[in-house]
Amino acid sequence: MSTTEIDLGGGAKLFLEPSSVLPLVSIVVAFRTGSAHDPPGKEGLSRVTARMLRRGSAGLDAMETERAIDRLGGEVSFEVAISSTAVGAQVLARNATAFVDLVAKMIATPAFDEGELARLLRETRAELLETLDNDRALADRFFRKKLFGAHGYGRTSRGTAASIAAIDREAVKAHHRKHYVRENAIVAMSGDVEPAFAEKLARTIVDALPDGTPPGEVLTEPSPITGRQLVFVDKPDRTQTQILIGSLGTSAHDPDHVPFVVANNIFGGTFTSRLTREVRGKRGWSYGASSRLGVDRKRHSFAMWTFPASTDAAACIELEISLLEKLLEGGVTDREIKFMQRYISRSWAFEIDTAQKRVHQALDVEILGLPRDYYDKYLEHVANVTAESANAALRARLDPKNLVIAVVGTAATTEGAVKAKIADLASDEVVPYDLESR
Amino acid sequence: MVNMTPIEKAVAKANEKPVEGAGKIRFESNVAFGGSTVHVLAMDNGLRVLLLVDRSAPVVAYATWFRVGSRHEKPGKTGLAHLFEHLMFNETEHLKAGEFDRKLEEAGAESNAATWLDWTYYYEAVPKDRIGLVIQLEADRMAHLVLREAQVTSEKEVVANERRYRVDDDVEGLASEMLYRTAFQRHNYGWPTIGWMEDIQGFVPADCESFYETYYAPNNATVVIVGDVREADVLTKLRAAYGKLPKAKIPDEDTHPEAPQTEERVVTLRKPTATEKLVIGYHGPALADPDHAPLAVLSEILLGGRASRAYRAMLIDSEIATDLRGWASTFRDPGLFEVYLTARPGKTKDELLAAFDKEIAKLHDETVSDDELQCAKARLELGGLQSLDTASGKAEQIGFYDTVVGDPAGAFRRLEAYRRVTAGDVRRVARRFLVNRARTIVHVLPEQTQNEAA
DSSP states (O other): OOOEEEEEETTEEEEEEEOOSSSEEEEEEEESOOGGGSOTTOTTHHHHHHHHTTSOBTTBOHHHHHHHHHHTTEEEEEEEOSSOEEEEEEEEGGGHHHHHHHHHHHHHSBOOOHHHHHHHHHHHHHHHHHGGGOHHHHHHHHHHHHHHTTSGGGSOSSOOHHHHHTOOHHHHHHHHHHHSOGGGEEEEEEESOOHHHHHHHHHHHHHTSOOOOOOOOOOOOOOOOOSEEEEEEEOTTOSBOEEEEEEEOOOTTSTTHHHHHHHHIIIIISTTSHHHIIIIIITOOOSOEEEEEOOSSSOOEEEEEEOOBGGGHHHHHHHHHHHHHHHHHHOOOHHHHHHHHHHHHHHGGGTSSSHHHHHHHHHHHHHHTOOTTTTTTHHHHHHTOOHHHHHHHHHHHOOTTSEEEEEEEOHHHHHHHHHHHSTTEEEEEEEETTTTTO | OTTOOHHHHHHHHHHHSOOTTOOOEEEEEEEEETTEEEEEEEETTSOEEEEEEOOSSSEEEEEEEESOOGGGOOTTOTTHHHHHHHHTTSOBSSSOTTHHHHHHHHTTOEEEEEEOSSOEEEEEEEEGGGHHHHHHHHHHHHHOBOOOHHHHHHHHHHHHHHHIIIIITOHHHHHHHHHHHHHOSSSGGGSOTTOOHHHHHHOOHHHHHHHHHHHOSGGGEEEEEEESOOHHHHHHHHHHHHTTOOOOOOOOOOOOOOOOOOSOEEEEEEESOSSOEEEEEEEOOOTTSTTHHHHHHHHHHHHSSTTSHHHIIIIIISOOEEEEEEEEOOOSSOOEEEEEEEEOTTOOHHHHHHHHHHHHHHHHHSOOOHHHHHHHHHHHHHHHHHTTSSHHHHHHHHHHHHHHHSOTTHHHHHHHHHHHOOHHHHHHHHHHHOOGGGEEEEEEEETTOOOOOO
16 A cells, blocks of 8 residues: 555554645544444434534634635535544645644634534534435435444434434533544545645644543444344335345455455446346336445445335335345356456556545544555455355345335335235334434 | 657557548647646547546546537427436447446446536546547447337336436425426526426337437537547547547527526425425526626625525524525526525525525625635635546546537636636626526425415
């Protein structure tokens, strides 16, 4: 890997990937903890804390902060995932120094003004209502909730109306104190910046952070579900459904992870995959038809995603389950494996064609706790996959008898037909689409 | 060849080899593109070629822009350009169904396509040693596509589902469709690119065949290549693949300009959504209009980011909105300045409109501050540079500006234009475009609400 790693002391590190292609500098300040650390009943705390960072810090109020970002030609975003929190920033290279000073202040010395927090909490509650317009997001939320239950992966990082109401300034301050410490920080920098200067900029950020011991791992291994479980998310007036069908997948640490990735790509990962060909190509039932793997520190998910018209939903679910059964019975073939190996190895050029992508690979390795050479050896692992190892991975990880089926649609017109087409249904429930925003 | 530039030498080399029935390539000009150069070339059959050698990564982006979009359709046949884009991934005289995508995937390619009001484009990005394959595949489907009943029927279903996804079950998608239908009563921009559902369902293979024969020809297309290529090699391959394709007689366009709007139009939409929403469209400039860049600056000052005027007024000070966004459309003919406003629970569309109008009035009456101008320009500069990050990003910008305004370096011309915008320009374009009589408003109301709009 061309990325340089620099020890910034006190547990913090910098990954650096200079490139003069564009006069821009990109910076990610990541922390190794995320929404998995939200206390029970305070779901959404990590996200609220991160969003407060731009709402005032030492010497600058919220509006002055926004103005300063804009004036420098900068952009700042916050991403809270289960296992990580990332402050992403990009700026015109000529303004990098002033911008980094600003970002350091935002991260290390936020004011957590009471009035600003109250405003953000009101905003968050209103946003929760707006997400109800997004059927895809609803399907995803209820799929994960059903699949993972009380496990960290089943919790919401956005929060619910009730959990947002339970967040106060003390909780936010305590969360910041605990997680935004030097030892928990990783800086990834790419773009038009000389190495020595980049190191200086990164030090500006981590030197501003207090020392402290970051909290340890809280995620356990999730437990597999048993039986076929249907959750029908009822929303009025749907002409279409959003459907996710799946179960647990692998973690990137698992020895069969890469064979599983290759097998999944054959099944539903590309435009010529089995699932896309059958659902979209032959029948035209859904504009999109794919299967995807969630990747995190622990075993995450495998899910097929389609969005057929309400009238085709039952038949589409029946087809998807039968394709999965066929995949597990017959397996993938040598020919399919070779095809997919060529696709993955040749398209690798697009995983590393910008400095930002390359430095993000290094960041991923660090956040997920993967072996240092994970991406360096990735193509070698892909090349070693055989039909035998791919099929063993599929059969070890997937069982068509144990599936979560999440459907967003109008129950009165669609749920009966859907239930009738799923053999051996172990449980089914209809939930209102606004369950979590009430 | 002593006094020839490297690109002229490459053209001469590409023309050296006799290829039966193939015309020649000629060099037309060089256009500065930031610190690089776009070579503008043309073939005898009218194919326009834009080439930018970029060795920053071992990849090549290849885009084919056809100068046909939904504006070229007819009432009753809306959505044909977009359906056709889907059909272009099917069988050809030389390739069985599914082979096009399979060959590209096997080469490790990224590929996709898009249709909009003024254009349709197809794009691939490949590792640099696979450029020959892409040239062959694209030239093949430009002239040798096979359209069969079964494929047309299946693809119509896919598009109907795409419409349900993007429009029928999507509040904003539906509101946007209503906005354009109401704002454009004469111009073809009034119908949606995806087409009306009954039109999508009514297409027969003959519609598609006639569309293909009419618009898919080298003299209606531009090929954009950006990446790690050797000029002579890529031009030789282009000539061999496209040189023999015949020109078509592209029909003269039959578009009516939109008559000036003389009074405000208001329509209402009821959907199962949590809160009231407003979509506003002011008739705006074409992308090539010199006032388009000042309007983009105005848009940043009014709606761009958290320090913008409307954000501050409606999300922070009065807390009546949850979300707001807006932009000036980037079309060949005059489009809309579109604004999307979402109310907080318990707040109404009338409160949103009153607050928004107050901001518009200020833009008419006062000049914006130097600081606001500086912030807006810096934001636009950042956005402009971000779009040029990859070979694909560059190819898209080159192809888009060339197709819509006839300038492959239009992206950089825009950045220069932003720098020249003054506070007086911003006030002038506010007065020119942001006027009530020239706007259309779509009210979106939750289904349960009783206070239906007037």
